[in-house]
Structures are given as C-alpha cells and as structure tokens.
Amino acid sequence: xxEVFNAQNINFLMQGLTLTLKIALxxxxxxxxxxxxxxxxxxxxxxxxxxxxxxxxxxxxxTPLLLWMLAACFxxxxxxxxxxxxxxxxxxxxxxxxxxxxxxxxxxxxSIPKGQFEAxxxxxxxxxxxxxxxxLPQAFRRVVPSMLSQIITTIKDTAYLAGLGIAExxxxxxxxxxxxxxxxxxxxxxxxxxxxxxxxxxxxxxLVRYYAKKTAYAH
Amino acid sequence: xxxSVGFVAWLREFFxxxxxxxxxxxxxFALWKFLDTLxxxxxFIDGFIYTLQVSVLALFIxxxxxxxxxxxxxxxxxxxxxxxxxxxxxxxxxxxxxxIFFLYYGLPHLGINLDLFTIGVLGIGAYHGAYVSEVVRxxxxAVPKGQFEAxxxxxxxxxxxxxxxxxxxxIKIILPPMSNQMxxxxxxxxxxxxxxxxxLMSTADSxxxxxxxxxxxxxxxxxxxxxxxxxxxxxxxxxxxxxxKAHLAR
Numbered sequence: 410x411x412e413v414f415n416a417q418n419i420n421f422l423m424q425g426l427t428l429t430l431k432i433a434l435x436x437x438x439x440x441x442x443x444x445x446x447x448x449x450x451x452x453x454x455x456x457x458x459x460x461x462x463x464x465x466x467x468x469x470x471x472t473p474l475l476l477w478m479l480a481a482c483f484x485x486x487x488x489x490x491x492x493x494x495x496x497x498x499x500x501x502x503x504x505x506x507x508x509x510x511x512x513x514x515x516x517x518x519x520s521i522p523k524g525q526f527e528a529x530x531x532x533x534x535x536x537x538x539x540x541x542x543x544x545l546p547q548a549f550r551r552v553v554p555s556m557l558s559q560i561i562t563t564i565k566d567t568a569y570l571a572g573l574g575i576a577e578x579x580x581x582x583x584x585x586x587x588x589x590x591x592x593x594x595x596x597x598x599x600x601x602x603x604x605x606x607x608x609x610x611x612x613x614x615x616l617v618r619y620y621a622k623k624t625a626y627a628h
Numbered sequence: 629x630x631x632s633v634g635f636v637a638w639l640r641e642f643f644x645x646x647x648x649x650x651x652x653x654x655x656x657f658a659l660w661k662f663l664d665t666l667x668x669x670x671x672f673i674d675g676f677i678y679t680l681q682v683s684v685l686a687l688f689i690x691x692x693x694x695x696x697x698x699x700x701x702x703x704x705x706x707x708x709x710x711x712x713x714x715x716x717x718x719x720x721x722x723x724x725x726x727x728i729f730f731l732y733y734g735l736p737h738l739g740i741n742l743d744l745f746t747i748g749v750l751g752i753g754a755y756h757g758a759y760v761s762e763v764v765r766x767x768x769x770a771v772p773k774g775q776f777e778a779x780x781x782x783x784x785x786x787x788x789x790x791x792x793x794x795x796x797x798x799i800k801i802i803l804p805p806m807s808n809q810m811x812x813x814x815x816x817x818x819x820x821x822x823x824x825x826x827x828l829m830s831t832a833d834s835x836x837x838x839x840x841x842x843x844x845x846x847x848x849x850x851x852x853x854x855x856x857x858x859x860x861x862x863x864x865x866x867x868x869x870x871x872x873k874a875h876l877a878r
Contacts, residue, residue: 467858468854470811470857470861471811471815471854471857471858472815472849472850472853472857473816473818473853474815474818475818475819475829476818476829476832476846476849476850476853479829479833479836479842479846480842480843483836483846484656484842484843484846487655565721565723566723567723568724568726569725569819569822571725572822579725579726579729582726583729583822586729586733587733589733590737592734592738595733596730596734599726599729599730599733602726603722603726603727606726607718610720610722611717614720614721
C-alpha cells in the first residue's frame, strides 16, 4: 500500500502536474485573448467578419474538445512544421476554449448599457478607444465569476490530453495505474490524483463564490 | 455499405471527368482522401449510433441523479443537503477522465467487470448528474417562496408540493441550461477514446490513424457531432430569449 507512494512515483506525477499547470495557464491566456477578439468581432464587426466569428464559435462549441486536440496534433503540423505534441495539443485546446470564452465575454459586452458607447463617443473617443478604455474593463469585471468557472473547466479538461499521449498528470497516472495489481493501490493513486485536481479546482470555485457574493452586494 | 461505395465511385468518376481528381496529391485535404473516408460511412455511422446510445442512457442517469440531488439540495434536512453538496463538489472538481479511470482500472479488482458501454453510461451519467443537480437546484430556488407557502396552506405534503406545484414550474426555467448540459454530455462521450472505446471519436481516430486520412476523418466526425449538438444549442438560445421576453412582458 505504502509502496505506491514512493519517491519515484510522486516525482513522476509531480512532473505531470507541472505540465498540466503550464498547459492550463497557456490555454487560459491564449483563449481569453483570442476569445476577446472573437467576441468583439461577433458583436461589433462588419457583416462578413461577424458571420465568420459566429460560424467559428458555433462549430467549436458544438463539437468535442478531443476532436480539436487530435486535429491540431495531426493536421496542423503538415502546414506549420513539427513541434512537440504538447504544443499542438495546447493549440487545439486553446482554439476550442476560445469559442467558450468568446461567448462568456460576449455576455459581459452585451450587459453594458448602450449609453456608455454614446457617452464615450460624445467625449470624442473613437471606436477602438471606447472599447479598450470604457467597455472592456467593465465587461471583464462582470464576467469574472463565469470566466473563473471556465478556467476550472479548462484545468479539468487538460485530462483529455491523456488521449494523445501527452505526459500530463492524467496520462502519468494512467501509466502508473496500468502496472498496479491491487485495488488498494489503484484506489490510492486515483484518490491522490483526483485529490490534486480537487484541491486546485475547489479553491478556485471557492473564489468564484466569494467573488459572486461580493459583487452581488455591490449591484 | 455497397450503396455508399457505389455513390463514391460515381463521385470519383465525376471529379475525374472534371480534372479535379489527383490521386498523387499529398495534401491532408486532398479530394481522394475525402472520398476514401466517405467509403467508410458505415463505420462512422456505427460509431455515431454507439455515441447516441451512450448519450441517451447517460442522460437518463444524469437526469435521475440530478433531480434527486437537486430536490435533496433544497430540502430542510441538513444531512441531505450536505450529502448532495459532497456529491456535486467531488464530481464537479475532478476530471471526468479520472472518474472513468476509477471504473475502468479500479472496479475489476473488486470483481466488478463492466464493459466499456456501461462504464461510459455510468461514468458520464454520474458526472453530468452533478451538473444537472445544480441546474435543478437553481431552478427550484427560482420558484418564488410564496408558492411553497401557498401550497402548504392548501394541505399539500412536501412530496406533493414538489410533485404537483414546484417541479412543473421548474422545468420551464431549467430547459435552456439543461440543453446545454445535454450538449456537453454528448461531447464528453469522446472521453471513451482514452480507454479505447468504439464511439464516434474513437472510430474516427482509429480510421484516421490506420489510413492517414486525418483531416477528412475529423471533419466527418465533427459534422456528425454538430448535427446533434447545434439544434440543441439553437433550441436553448431560442427558448432563453423567449423566457426573457415573457419575463419582461410581465
């Protein structure tokens, strides 16, 4: 029982955890940036770009994440050259998550009263500066809880990368699990790995609740 | 099967006569790769049907777990509330893949040997049950408190209140978030790929890997997922707008 928690296994899993966190962080950053771009395009772009942005969002939101991870790993390298699997996996993951982030950010943008735009224009702000200085900061503040929830989902979804053989936490636990023979050992490893995810995600969800409560009074 | 092959052969002739068909092309989006993939339509459809079967059964479990959980989460008995809280937090804050690993690697050692289909149904059902439970809970909380008091004053017991007064009103409120959960559930059946399932995503992936026709295989799979998920998304959006308008009109 205690043997599964030897230094070697723990170290092995911790390397996986590091990769998981790196991928999750990269995906969150890329998808918030690209999601913002998509949201703005879908809301304020011209007719064609508006259409393209909604097609992108609809397609990515209605197909599985794993599909895009696989597609990124096996199709994109043909055009853009060979990089480690983890890199392409992260790209596919970000492409997918961006579509979800875009809808969240759009929810925030839509909740900003129209008068804000008019007021900004009357003060001589251009379209870009109005968005950047007036609308986006307010929109982001409003969507912090749902964005955090999506970040939790993103952290959990890194587990799908195990399907591509990328050595993140779940894949590493899978390789350990495949060699274990007793139920106690398997339960211990699954419990340990699930515990790691739980601690990270649960702390974030406490933050969501705290923040939601705080802003509930403010409104 | 033979029908689709005949059709593909016809398409091949057709593109050939147009001079568009280039057997030598190595582009991942080469036309011949798409036509080769179309010849495998039956394989994709089989995987698709498997995905739909898992989805429907898992959805059934999720709704049962979710309704019980949601009702328990709003009850006056603290133990019941704590119990659903623990269920929801554990299932929502750990990856579905890890939960599937438990069923796949763990249970056989207890003498419980489940096939992949059952693992998918139970695992995905229990995972989404936690989400549905939160949806049902928020739906019940959205029903004004006066409704409980009014029905209590008419002599309804708690079960009767729930059964006749509260839950029917809740259904309308929770339809949009429920359809979103359904979309997520259908998409999440792809988790079975990691333990070697035969649902749509795995079928597409193993075909892609065997023949090297990655792009057409993924596009075909994406198309099949899209035609089930998009109508649900559309319904959710449409119904939500309708509810919003009805709310504003009141």
